[in-house]
Ligand SMILES: Nc1ncnc2c1ncn2[C@@H]1O[C@H](COP(=O)(O)OP(=O)(O)O)[C@@H](O)[C@H]1O
């Protein structure tokens with residue numbers, strides 16, 4: 010679905026990613042974990058045409074997309090929920106949702122927005138308030154709702170669970186798994202809640218200082234105690250984890 | 263209405279539109295548009311050409327003026343601004359590029375004035391457009407019509423920005439270009455539309471101002487500091503602030519100079535433009551972010567006892 | 575390693591290219607000068623030289639503020655006009671005072687002025703000591719007034735950022751321009767007023783001597799600015815330009831450094847304005863517009879290369895020649911415009927606008943790009959890079 014080969018990118022003259030390659034197979038969840046400042050956000054935003062692309066290939070459905078403008082990628086069916094600035098603070102919640110449905114016909118966008126307010130009742134309560142006045146958790150939910158509005162083929166999610174109460178974070182994780190299982194959406198997510206994300210994920214990458222340190226099955230990363238404790242702050246006995254992880258999902262297209 | 267007040271209203275309406283135009287472009291594209299100067303002058307010359315060749319009232323040419331201004335805006339966007347925005351050029355580079363465009367336009371204006379003189383035997387270098395005005399309720403019609411047109415345009419714009427999908431998309435892009443791109447909003451289109459609107463506003467503003475002052479090929483170049491002063495006074499963060507700032511600059515100039523010339527004698531007339539600039543300098547000293555830096559909303563809300571974010 | 579070598583080689587190639595480009599520009603300048611000389615004789619060359627030298631001084635001052643310090647000085651005309659005023663108003667009055675002639679506001683009224691100045695000129699022509707004293711004093715007073723205005727303007731403006739600052743400077747520049755156009759008592763307002771001529775003593779060679787003097791002064795300014803921008807002060811300027819946050823963190827007092835740059839720049843610009851008035855022999859404030867004394871210098875600087883003094887000189891020279899050529903060849907080359915009544919002189923603005931646009935779009939660093947002088951010696955930088963790459967290689971193989 011999404012393939013990144015030997016990507017070099019960064020900001021201005023500053024290079025952050027060096028010859029980075031990852032692959033997000035279709036209809037699966039690919040998790041990227043790694044310490045702060047590793048360049049995870051940079052990777053997603055380069056894919057989305059925001060950070061500065063320098064060289065390498067980015068393929069979406071086997072078509073090169075590097076150098077394309079952000080809105081063109083959105084039209085191709087890639088939805089992106091950025092880590093920061095993921096809602097329009099000066100627009101009302103309603104306008105935020107309608108902007109998320111900008112590419113759809115107006116009626117469809119309305120129906121979708123109604124669905125979202127049903128999934129996240131909080132949003133219904135504050136529908137006329139400016140998004141900037143929402144709490145951190147409420148904002149995050151609005152951001153997710155906006156990402157979901159778009160009927161995407163591929164979703165890029167950057168640290169969705171940050172700022173959320175544990176119960177809600179868990180709900181969000183379940184929702185993401187449901188997106189894959191029921192709607193067949195391909196998901197590439199960056200997550201701080203590494204353990205939970207690796208549990209629901211199919212493929213995983215561990216990224217450190219702009220380079221990939223591990224790639225393989227998500228469940229297997231949890232069996233690398235050294236990497237886990239060094240970079241992810243997960244301290245577990247590997248046998249215990251084996252019980253927790255789901256059976257792995259079959260390969261991709 | 264006292265004569266200074268009538269002229270002041272006309273002039274201030276024009277200044278309000280040009281300052282609004284500057285503000286709009288700045289908040290959308292980060293570009294301080296120098297070319298408002300020549301766009302305004304061109305606006306005046308379109309109205310002048312219309313009246314001189316086909317007769318009628320200045321007002322009937324305003325739609326044409328707006329269209330021409332929009333055209334100038336589009337040319338600047340596609341020829342210059344777009345490439346620089348893509349390159350993420352610095353604010354100063356953006357500003358300089360519009361200065362280059364302004365100088366090109368200025369040379370075309372001068373040539374056009376020569377052309378009018380030569381071909382139609384007109385005298386386009388010192389024009390008093392207000393001789394073509396009529397009287398309304400015993401006042402100069404422009405003093406009533408132009409403020410109303412300004413308010414009308416502003417209302418229209420407000421409606422566009424808050425009620426239409428594309429208008430909201432424009433506001434979304436202003437606030438967060440990345441997210442709006444990810445929502446599928448074409449920022450190119452947003453920037454282009456803002457150049458269309460801003461170009462039109464600048465030209466109409468120039469045509470307005472020429473109803474109160476002598477129209478010359480350098481009238482825009484002459485008044486550009488005041489247009490900027492209006493935008494700065496307005497704080498450069500909201501379109502309405504810009505329009506209000508421009509209007510205030512214009513009115514202070516007329517009221518201030520009227521008062522001072524009565525107190526000190528007519529010699530002060532030469533320094534009239536000093537007054538609005540003092541106002542700007544004082545504002546900048548007190549509030550480096552212009553009127554928007556005054557926590558007006560907070561003040562009012564605290565008076566009314568309203569919480570931030572609750573919409574009316 | 576091979577990569578590293580390649581980039582070093584690339585740099586060398588580029589350097590050669592720049593060198594070639596400079597040589598190239600100088601070659602074009604010489605060809606054009608010969609062309610003009612053949613057509614219009616030596617006087618046109620002298621005019622070009624004077625224009626070049628005056629604008630070189632002004633543009634170098636702009637380059638100090640804008641190129642090195644990052645202040646968008648859109649109000650250059652203010653300091654220039656103050657310098658012109660100072661020379662037009664003060665030294666002549668002082669001599670008039672000593673000679674027992676009227677020196678109040680009436681000095682500047684044209685009916686008095688046109689009788690006064692020839693008398694002063696006679697005195698100047700009689701003694702080279704007085705002439706020299708007059709010249710030096712004029713320039714000194716111009717520079718001092720310029721520095722004063724630079725400081726005054728910096729007060730409300732200096733804390734502002736980028737565009738805000740540029741616009742405020744533009745507005746203040748215009749304000750002083752209006753004061754100049756209106757203040758009759760000072761130097762006649764919009765009515766041109768004669769200025770005593772310290773070069774009168776050279777009679778027929780006046781023109782030559784002026785060219786020489788202005789050239790020498792321009793050269794001194796060039797040397798001074800080269801020294802200044804390479805001193806520690808120059809380094810703080812560039813540091814503030816490139817990143818005022820880190821400069822602030824490094825303990826640089828940003829406001830004070832920027833103010834100093836504005837003051838020095840304005841003093842130099844005023845010197846240029848003063849020299850220009852002495853050369854013309856009269857002070858007509860109407861001639862001091864932002865088009866000529868703000869926007870042209872910007873075009874010169876951008877063509878030459880922002881932040882490069884040598885580039886600025888080449889930019890001024892090339893464009894001054896092109897400007898003059900429009901004037902000289904206007905009916906020959908642009909006759910088609912004349913047939914529909916259009917004066918080809920307006921093409922000067924077209925040229926100015928086109929230069930600015932073309933430079934921004936296609937050669938943002940100008941003819942002679944600023945040479946970035948590294949804070950560390952080259953060999954040391956290379957060492958560090960090598961060490962880093964080694965470390966990277968090791969870590970990725972492990
Ligand atoms: N807009 C930016 N400009 C310059 N550097 C940035 C920018 N955003 C992030 N960086 C730098 O890029 C590196 C990687 O950041 P990021 O991709 O946000 O890491 P992560 O998401 O893994 O925490 C960091 O060193 C950060 O300082």
Ligand SMILES: [Mg+2]
Nearest residue numbers: 049050051092
């Ligand atoms: Mg991140």
